[in-house]
Amino acid sequence: MLGGLTGFTNNTGTDWGERILNTVASKTIRHLFTQSESVEVAVRCYPSSKLLQGSIDSFKMNGSGLVIRREFRAQEVSFETDAVSIDFSGVMNGKILLKQPTQAVAQVTLSQADINQSFQAELVKKRLQNLETPELTELSGGQPVSFSEVNVQLLPNNQVQIFAQADLGEKGMVPVSMTATLAAERRRRVRFKDAKFQSEAVPESLRDISDTLTKVFAEILDNMVDLDRFNLDGVTLRINRLETQGKTLVFSGYAQIERVPNNP
Template sequence: MPEDSGIGEEALNKAAEIGLSSQLDEVENLDVNVKAEPFKLVQGEVESVQIAGEGLVMQQNLRVEVMEMQINRVAINPLKAALGKIELTKPTAGKAWVVLTEVDINRAFNSEYIRAQIQSQKININGELKTVAPQQVDFRLSGEGKVTLNAKILLVENGETHQVAFTAVPRINAHGTTVTLENVTYCEGEEISPELTKALIAQTSEILNLNNFDLEGMSLRIKQLEVDTGKLTLQAEADVEKIPFAEN
């Protein structure tokens, strides 16, 4: 391969890394690998784009342990490529892998954003509408295809504290946009409120909504999920209309 090809790829890689990093709150590591032969670049074609990131902090303070994306056969504007930027001339598809850890999901659950979401609702507790304030939410990935959620809840009106604990099976919703919890089984005693359980399940879906992981010009649809001890892996299809690049 000609020497200047490598320089061209390196410039494209760096521009993409800067462009993607600018959309994230925090980045521990991000590598972009653009495979593009010079004679194909001038014809408007990139062989592949690989994105590999670690420790990416996305929307709503959600940290992603690992995100990888593979995009093949990318049609581009060759004039833009000559300036060190990949501009797609038509949408393309790719594959993505997202790994979330138990620690990161817990951090999101106990964030001010999620607490405010739950506290903004009036929830029926034993026949009375109450304002609930989560004190601590403990989300566990057991590795047996189930999750366990244990929440300490304060009833604001009377200062009572209640514990809610249940196991559930994570499932992909019909549109492939998020993970929801089904087959709820309470760990001990009776449920104090079906509405409270429903609210906690809704916030799980809010945290695991793939819209949280979308980057500009890219959207994901979950195709498969795997629950291991301490981590959740999502395999997804990526619809790509644009690859964010740093402006020259």
Template sequence: MPENQGLGQQALNKAAEIGLSSQLDEVENLDVEVKTDPLKLVQGQVDAVTIEGEGLVMQKDLRMEALEMQMGSVAINPLSAAFGKIELTKPTQASTRVVLTEQDINRAFNSEYVRSQLQTQKIHVNGQLMTIIPKQVDFRLPGNSKVAISSSILLRETNETHQVAFSAVPKVSGTGQTVSLENVEYGDTKEISPDLTKALIDATSEILNLSNFDLEGMTLRVKQLEVETGKLILQAEAYVEQIPSA
């Protein structure tokens, strides 16, 4: 009964698509494909699981332009599979590719979450403790493996507005969990406060922290970060304990 063979896999695909979608704030397109044959499925063996998504918005208003995840030889509970649910009987690895555009990162920088994070800090400017209010943060990916950040910052206590602008090279930490900015260079504007620059660098690291992209049951570890003009590409290894399903 080839129809039923196909239906079993379709049910698993659908359940995983619904489960993953439920963890996201917005989804433009999400496609899960379970590849196996019915005989293997009955034994709890799956040849491969592929997840492809576009325009996925995570918590903290962080949007991914594209997500691709590929798992090979996955062991699942055959009884759960009969009820259209993917339940892993042992963890698996997945090679993962995440694409973030300049607009995606700008959106996150100007989100309520990041703005409130910056505003809760008191930083030293010209020897005084100040509260900073970011008016607008402009994040750019000009190429040359660099990121460029410029921001108009209001100092609440003095009501002065300062421009901060610098470029830096993003680097993945040894653990693969965080991204730091190195080789910071200033443009025409002189640095008005090392603390202010550090606050913006920390905000960048916070946005690009890989735990932001973790879905329930999945943990990402970045192996490579490619900085292209207009987009960032993260090549990662995902440790998958569970694929969320409906």
């Protein structure tokens, strides 16, 4: 259903109400993102006179190059709502006000480059730096340990290959290497399951310590991605399915929309 959203346009007979709503909706959605390369919106309402009572059959959006919270980029985001009831007077004032909550099916596509860039975000780096668990400080001689230079390679069948560097302070840098399987849990978490240490990517003299560091790193990743940390005000996101497709990771799911959010 979402595959045909790109390039959709309104019929030439679309009346002024739909045109106004399209304009307001496009502006509102653009303002939800720090950056956007393109945002296309279309309203389906038949007969169009229903719009004056605030009744809409469906609402579609397709966006590309969208940056969320200044640091997280998505290659493409698409959604299509169920029937929507709005306050049309709000549209005339440049706002979209829902009379009741609605749901939308959604699809988000991340490129491999998007995923790797996300590890440069401050929110992510805070989870990977200056770690002081007993296991890590024993390896480092009592100093905090940080993971950096994370590189993710997407593989078929939801597999990923992940490389990183562990900074053990005075004991230097140690490479870590692992494979894992991506999976959705409880529709809100992305899990890195069945993590396996890849010894061939690590010098033999460092393999024992790298094996231990890789297990710790895998556990951190496995507890890192929770969609509730990325919800917009009034919108709850959930995952039904995720799939690696070439050098992209595609999430399919839905959004429960209580209200159209303000600018984040």
